[in-house]
Amino acid sequence: MFKLFKKKSSVKEPEEVSEEVLEEVSEEASEEPSEEASEEASEETSEEVSEEVLEETSEEALEEVSEEGSEEAFEQEYSQDNKKKKKGFFKRLFKGLSKSRSNLRQRMSYVFGLNQIDDDFYEELEEVLITSDMGVYATEEIMDELQEEIRKRKLRKPADSYEVLKEKIREKMAVPEDAYLFTEQPSVVLLVGVNGVGKTTTLGKLASKLNSAGKKVVICAADTFRAAAGEQLAVWAERAGCPIIKGAEGTDPSSILYDAINAAKSRQADILLVDTAGRLHNKKNLMSELSKMYRVIEREYPDAIKETLLVLDAATGQNALSQAKEFSEAANITGIVLTKMDSSAKGGIAVAVERELSIPVKYIGVGETIEDLSRFDPDDFIEALFSSDKDNDNDNDAEDDLPRNEEE
Numbered sequence: 001m002f003k004l005f006k007k008k009s010s011v012k013e014p015e016e017v018s019e020e021v022l023e024e025v026s027e028e029a030s031e032e033p034s035e036e037a038s039e040e041a042s043e044e045t046s047e048e049v050s051e052e053v054l055e056e057t058s059e060e061a062l063e064e065v066s067e068e069g070s071e072e073a074f075e076q077e078y079s080q081d082n083k084k085k086k087k088g089f090f091k092r093l094f095k096g097l098s099k100s101r102s103n104l105r106q107r108m109s110y111v112f113g114l115n116q117i118d119d120d121f122y123e124e125l126e127e128v129l130i131t132s133d134m135g136v137y138a139t140e141e142i143m144d145e146l147q148e149e150i151r152k153r154k155l156r157k158p159a160d161s162y163e164v165l166k167e168k169i170r171e172k173m174a175v176p177e178d179a180y181l182f183t184e185q186p187s188v189v190l191l192v193g194v195n196g197v198g199k200t201t202t203l204g205k206l207a208s209k210l211n212s213a214g215k216k217v218v219i220c221a222a223d224t225f226r227a228a229a230g231e232q233l234a235v236w237a238e239r240a241g242c243p244i245i246k247g248a249e250g251t252d253p254s255s256i257l258y259d260a261i262n263a264a265k266s267r268q269a270d271i272l273l274v275d276t277a278g279r280l281h282n283k284k285n286l287m288s289e290l291s292k293m294y295r296v297i298e299r300e301y302p303d304a305i306k307e308t309l310l311v312l313d314a315a316t317g318q319n320a321l322s323q324a325k326e327f328s329e330a331a332n333i334t335g336i337v338l339t340k341m342d343s344s345a346k347g348g349i350a351v352a353v354e355r356e357l358s359i360p361v362k363y364i365g366v367g368e369t370i371e372d373l374s375r376f377d378p379d380d381f382i383e384a385l386f387s388s389d390k391d392n393d394n395d396n397d398a399e400d401d402l403p404r405n406e407e408e
């Protein structure tokens with residue numbers, strides 16, 4: 001059934017795996033992540049935020065305080081707060097991925113508990129990855145790279161290659177350096193996606209995040225299709241503290257966008273966030289509506305960065321992947337937002353979307369409140385998908401041990 005590896009008859013029973021090997025893996029693995037990673041991550045977060053805030057600060061202010069000094073002060077003031085927020089966010093992500101994780105870990109423990117690296121191991125692992133929603137394309141890539149690394153490092157036992165596998169998946173999920181350029185230069189950000197995936201909610205969260213980082217944000221209510229869409233967005237605009245431009249129900253979205261661009265320019269806004277209607281009635285209509293909007297942006301605001309974020313509900317698994325394919329044929333999608341990662345999300349789908357479409361996952365949503373949006377962090381993602389549950393119950397950082405083979 002699987003393309004890459006065909007089963008051979010010499011299957012070794014998992015019982016044959018020595019317990020010490022698995023324990024060794026557990027210990028090695030548990031030394032690796034947590035404290036260092038979370039410190040690094042929170043440093044990164046505060047640096048990111050402080051960079052954003054610093055850029056917004058007026059030039060005179062910057063002359064008064066040296067850039068280094070103000071960054072330090074900013075970090076001191078906010079790092080505690082950020083650490084707490086990050087921990088809460090990670091917990092929700094961890095909880096949301098619990099189903100994916102327990103499924104994955106259970107099956108991984110079987111595969112990595114096999115006695116030796118052979119065709120049987122490769123075939124079993126391939127099946128686990130494919131059925132974990134990672135998709136055929138990403139799985140094939142991961143398997144090829146894993147096999148090569150195993151060959152290079154002359155690894156003999158499956159358990160020895162567990163960390164290599166995680167590293168390969170982490171590499172796939174790396175976010176390009178320029179992924180968030182749109183938050184640093186004048187930009188128009190369109191949020192697109194099918195009904196109910198979380199476009200409006202994500203826009204609200206993003207507006208709040210950018211606004212509290214010192215950015216001037218204007219919101220455009222270009223979903224004129226659904227009754228009450230404008231009101232829903234207005235509530236978010238108020239929460240986020242950002243002005244909103246909207247029109248009457250049924251108005252042409254492009255004409256509201258035109259007004260919003262002028263409002264953004266006259267207010268010297270940094271970012272214009274545009275909510276769009278969630279309907280994929282057919283590709284042709286979607287394409288013509290979006291290209292009309294792009295034309296308006298091109299004509300009225302040619303210097304702005306055009307960012308199109310496709311919002312996908314992570315709980316819908318393969319459906320999200322087919323939506324992503326449809327939309328990427330109709331629009332120039334520059335980033336993915338995976339929402340509802342807090343509620344039985346199918347974690348593997350993040351890998352599939354990223355690899356099948358070569359579009360980076362830029363944000364993830366883990367809840368319905370204004371703080372439940374964060375930039376995608378591959379380390380957190382891998383940790384939430386692979387690490388063990390027990391450590392996260394008592395506020396410690398997650399351990400990364402491989403569970404014992406349940407079939408033993």
Ligand SMILES: Nc1nc2c(ncn2[C@@H]2O[C@H](COP(=O)(O)OP(=O)(O)OP(=O)(O)O)[C@@H](O)[C@H]2O)c(=O)[nH]1
Pocket residue numbers: 193194195196197198199200201202223226229277278279339340341342343365366367368372
């Ligand atoms: N649990 C959870 N719920 C979310 C998340 N993001 C959005 N939601 C919820 O999903 C539902 C739909 O969200 P909306 O933001 O209205 O979705 P939309 O894509 O704008 O929907 P349409 O405008 O109808 O196309 C709401 O009940 C949100 O609260 C998330 O990250 N986690």
Ligand SMILES: [Mg+2]
Pocket residue numbers: 199200201223229275276278
């Ligand atoms: Mg909406």
